[in-house]
Amino acid sequence: MEKIVIEGGYRLKGRVKISGAKNAALPIMTACLLTDEKCIIKNVPKVVDVATLSGILGELGAEVESGEQGRLVIKAASEGSSTAPYDMVRKMRASFCVLGPLLAQRRRAKVSLPGGCVIGLRPIDLHLKGLRALGARIDVEGGYVRAEAPQLKGARIYLGGPCGSSVTGTANVMMAAALARGTTIIECAACEPEIEDLANFLNKMGAKISGAGTPRLTIEGVDSLHGAEYEIIPDRIEAATYIIATSITKGEVTIEGARLEHLAAVMDKLSEIGIVLAGEDRRLKVISPAKFTSTDLVTLPYPGIPTDLQAQFTALLSLADGISVVTEKIFPDRFMHIAELNRLGARVRKEGPHAIITGVSGLSGAPVMASDLRASAALILAGLVARGKTVVNRIYHLDRGYERIEEKLSSLGAQISRIEDERGSSEEVIYA
Ligand code: EPZ
Numbered sequence: 001m002e003k004i005v006i007e008g009g010y011r012l013k014g015r016v017k018i019s020g021a022k023n024a025a026l027p028i029m030t031a032c033l034l035t036d037e038k039c040i041i042k043n044v045p046k047v048v049d050v051a052t053l054s055g056i057l058g059e060l061g062a063e064v065e066s067g068e069q070g071r072l073v074i075k076a077a078s079e080g081s082s083t084a085p086y087d088m089v090r091k092m093r094a095s096f097c098v099l100g101p102l103l104a105q106r107r108r109a110k111v112s113l114p115g116g117c118v119i120g121l122r123p124i125d126l127h128l129k130g131l132r133a134l135g136a137r138i139d140v141e142g143g144y145v146r147a148e149a150p151q152l153k154g155a156r157i158y159l160g161g162p163c164g165s166s167v168t169g170t171a172n173v174m175m176a177a178a179l180a181r182g183t184t185i186i187e188c189a190a191c192e193p194e195i196e197d198l199a200n201f202l203n204k205m206g207a208k209i210s211g212a213g214t215p216r217l218t219i220e221g222v223d224s225l226h227g228a229e230y231e232i233i234p235d236r237i238e239a240a241t242y243i244i245a246t247s248i249t250k251g252e253v254t255i256e257g258a259r260l261e262h263l264a265a266v267m268d269k270l271s272e273i274g275i276v277l278a279g280e281d282r283r284l285k286v287i288s289p290a291k292f293t294s295t296d297l298v299t300l301p302y303p304g305i306p307t308d309l310q311a312q313f314t315a316l317l318s319l320a321d322g323i324s325v326v327t328e329k330i331f332p333d334r335f336m337h338i339a340e341l342n343r344l345g346a347r348v349r350k351e352g353p354h355a356i357i358t359g360v361s362g363l364s365g366a367p368v369m370a371s372d373l374r375a376s377a378a379l380i381l382a383g384l385v386a387r388g389k390t391v392v393n394r395i396y397h398l399d400r401g402y403e404r405i406e407e408k409l410s411s412l413g414a415q416i417s418r419i420e421d422e423r424g425s426s427e428e429v430i431y432a
Contacts, residue, residue, distance in 0.1 A: 035205060
């Protein structure tokens with residue numbers, strides 16, 4: 001098992017290129033199951049979750065070939081196993097997105113329930129509600145969802161849940177509706193750029209989807225879809241993570257490739273904290289202030305502040321003057337990073353869905369434990385500025401969603417390296 005060692009106190013300088021968006025690549029990969037023709041996807045990030053999903057698609061009969069520069073060629077079979085087993089789905093929750101495409105293309109599917117994780121219960125009731133509305137017969141037994149549909153039929157579906165829209169729920173139902181007979185309208189659809197990217201890919205495959213990026217999606221079902229070539233959007237969460245990494249070290253970095261329109265709420269909040277973002281689309285210069293201003297922050301579905309940046313913002317605000325309150329509205333338990341940040345000298349306490357942060361003048365290095373993808377990133381950010389050495393353990397979480405993070409940070413001047421943990425791989429791997 002590997003860990004990351006950071007010597008804190010080095011200001012980040014230079015320029016960093018943002019990779020393709022993991023959360024766009026994953027559903028787009030599952031959409032390739034909707035045709036038996038070849039699909040070419042470009043700018044796919046080299047992260048563990050993509051490799052895991054490639055393996056699952058292979059088990060479902062698809063040929064998956066990864067090439068240079070993030071190019072992925074996927075050719076699914078129109079027949080083959082329609083079972084996505086537990087030991088695969090538990091590793092990567094997003095693989096539950098094979099359900100909609102398998103149901104639409106092969107008329108049946110058996111997919112393991114994803115189960116919960118450290119950031120929350122991760123229910124799938126909205127996925128099933130949407131697919132049932134399209135006429136699928138769905139049974140849940142033995143930890144598996146079994147779905148059958150001789151022919152899916154268009155429907156009007158409200159897909160909002162207690163915390164608003166569902167990203168992968170929208171993806172699953174939209175992909176199934178693409179091959180349903182008739183028109184489907186999804187109300188309270190997720191507006192995330194990654195869903196818009198998926199809709200754009202499906203339309204290149206011959207689907208007829210309008211309203212992507214808005215809460216109302218209209219999908220006119222077609223008889224079949226063909227292969228397509230597509231380039232994934234840049235990863236807005238990775239981009240914001242490097243913006244915060246630059247700011248927390250009081251550095252000056254140019255972020256290359258990020259789309260400004262995907263970062264409106266994030267940039268607004270960063271400016272409240274005192275961070276200046278200059279430049280134009282795809283070339284954003286981060287200029288850090290001498291000190292950070294405390295503020296309050298609430299995570300919301302897009303276009304609000306993403307829950308996937310809550311931990312990173314918490315790390316930054318731990319060094320702001322005064323008290324900040326971070327409220328997590330999407331995954332109220334998503335606070336595993338608090339205890340670890342406090343080991344580094346932060347002063348954060350959890351009150352229900354709120355993190356109450358009392359700013360401190362500095363952090364000091366210590367060994368810490370990563371618990372999930374974005375909490376790991378927050379610990380790296382804190383380690384970049386903590387005095388002395390920080391060791392982040394269980395970094396397999398990090399590798400699921402960040403491409404070559406220590407290389408990118410080293411190129412910006414961070415003193416960071418990845419080393420083999422002498423305890424070996426005795427520790428059980430826990431999937432978040
Ligand atoms: C996606 O997860 C992302 N993953 C998550 O990113 C992200 O945190 C999340 O959306 C929210 O933006 C991928 O896209 C692969 P949801 P998803 O369904 O789709 C509730 C990362 O770090 N809900 O949008 O699983 C749910 O409990 C990962 O990259 C239901 O109630 O999240 C939550 O409160 C972590 N019923 C809210 O909706 C359902 O059927 C939003 O969840 C589904 C969800």
